[in-house]
Amino acid sequence: MAHPNTKRVSIGGVRSVLSILTSFLFGLALASAFFLWHAIHIIETPAVGASLGVTPLSPALKSVRRVQSDNENSASVRNPPPESKDTISPTLLSGLRILVTIASFDFMQLAHLEEVLDGFQDVCYAGSKVDVVIYTTVVYPVAFIDMLNDRMRCNDPSPTSGMTVTLMLKPASVRLHLVDFHRSLFYDRLDSYDLFVYTEDDIRISPKTLAAYMYETKRVSSLVGPEHASDYNVGIVRYEYNFPENVVITDKTRHATENVTRVYWEHLGKPIFEKAMDEVQHEKLSKLYMSSHGHHQGMYMATQDLLRAWKDRKGCKFDEIKNRPGSGSQPSEGTQRVWMSSQQLFAKRHCGVTQLLPIENFGQLTVLHLPNKNYRRVGKQGRIGGNDNSPKNEFSDGTEQFQPSHPDLLHALELHVEMKRHFPALKTTNLAGEEGRKKYVGIRMVDTDLKPGSFAPNHRRVAEKRLEAYKEYVARGGYMIDSDMDIDINAWRIES
Incomplete structure (x- = not known):
């Protein structure tokens, strides 16, 4: 017969064993966590990724991560995953020196220019x-320049980056030839930049656009060889969204957008690869690239090497500013802006450079045409x-009447303007340099090409007043005073 306390002793023993086991497991977990932390923070160099708050992986964890990555991407032949590295590799845009020129005649498209900037x-x-x-x-008022100074300030994310904006004032008499001036600047500064971009003031260009261009340009050079690389240039295609033509989108009509999509309005015709897009006749490029049948872009990009080659290219002389061929307001080869952005470069009878649009990365080289109105022209006379x-x-x-938005x-x-009135002590944001030797580093407005008669009499007084106010703004260090802030919010563009 069992002792009456046997059952009670057994339960107590089990409890003791469980308590000891729990303590052991808890201690084991703490020790494991400590050694894992030690492996990550001590074995690895602590400086890597520290500025980003990223903890580097230990060698053991790296190998696990690498095996997982290889297994997940084993089917990918063309783009195998890169090996893990202990340093953060630079991107295609890191340290790149870029000169951008924009033709923006007046304030008509200022809303688009702001997006471009x-x-x-x-x-x-x-x-x-x-x-x-x-x-x-047109002469920009100080208040608007001051706003752009605050908005466009690039707060130096890396030692090799930065941004400047210069307004080059030209007389209105240049008319459509405003698009010409960038070409001389490109060749004057050829040794100072890696990438050159010319664009109209209504095309949204992003880091993706420029990075994709650099990637594809290097790829083309590796495929055809450096000696033939200048026979080609990677292009872009502009798109818009085909909103219904007879509807203003409001809360009541927002369902009208359910079939809206991107459309490439400049490229029509079906079959597509007979009338809109062309195959590229080159053994190494034909499976990777295509060209558009109509190659107007409204912009172009070029590297230093390409600009040099096109200068000496037979029948091209890309460095020389020329008038577009033909006559009339809509000549067969396009207006001056079409000529300078696309036709001279891509037309076979001129420079004869082949436009290349990548098949795999096509979407990365499409850019939004901000007015979003040209698709409505399709199918109209002329x-x-x-x-x-x-x-x-x-x-x-001139007879159109438009309903303004709500005045509030x-x-x-x-x-x-009200922020600057409310916080008057902020007066040094547009200064840089050593203490005691700081100077204005904001937007520059250059008026060396203007003459007293450059403006119509009714605009001359406003232009002269704004130029004088800008000079004083720069001289005192780039902050506004009361006279700068006394601006008619609704009428300042019309006054110009």
Whole structure:
């Protein structure tokens, strides 16, 4: 017969064993955590990734991560995963010196220009040194320049990055030839930059656009050889969104966008690879690239080497500014802006450079045409897809009446001015340099090409007043005073 306390003793023993086992496992977990932490923080160099708050992997964990990555991507032949490294590798844009030129005649497309500038500020934050030159015929008021100074400041994410903006004032009499001036600047500064970008003021260019261009340009050179690389240039295709033509999108009509998509309005015709896109006739390029049948881009990009080669290319002389061929307002080879951005470079009878659009990365080299209106022209008289029997393409006659937006909407410039009034002590944000030797580093406005008669009499007084105010703004260190902030938020563009 069992002792009456046997059952009670057995339960107590089990409890003791469980307590000891739990303590042992807890201690084991703590020890494991300590040694794992030690392996990560001590065995590895602690400086790697420290500025980003990233903890480097230990060698053991790296091998596990690498095996997992290899297994997950074992089917990928063309793009195998890179080996893990102890340093952060630079991107395609890191340290790249970029000269951007923009043709922006007046304030008509200022809303689009602001978006374009935002795109190039993103390029600065991607690690590039970006110098933007805007050719224009209007004088910007100090208040707007001050707002752009705050907005466009690239707060130096790396030692090799930065951004400057220069407004190059030209007389309005240059008209459509405003697009010409960038070409001389490119060749004057050829040794100072790695990448050159010319664009109109309504095309949204992003870091992705420039990185994809550099990637594909290097790829083309490796495929055809450096001696033939200048026979080609990687291009872009502009897109818009095909919103319904008879609808203003409101809360009531927002469902009308369910079938809206990107459209490449400049490239029409089916079968597509007979009338819109062309195959590239080159053994090593034909499976990777195509060209557009109509190659107008509104912009182009080029490396230093390509610009040099096109200067000496037979029948090209890309460094020389030439008038577009033909006559009339819509000549067969396009207007001056079409000529300078695309036709001279890509047309066979001129430079004869082949435009290349990558098949795999095509979407990375498509750019938004910000006005989003040209798709509405398609099929109209005198426009793409139209004929003499097509509906007329209507133009402004000056009689249009537009309903303004709600007067209570807060304008960007309005808020900027009030912030500067509310915080008057912030007066050094546009200064840089050593203490005692600081100088203005904001947007420059260069008026050396202007003459007293450059402006119409009714605009001359405003232009002269703004130029004088800008000079004083720079001289005192780039901060506004009351007279700069006394601006008509609704009328300042019309006054120009």
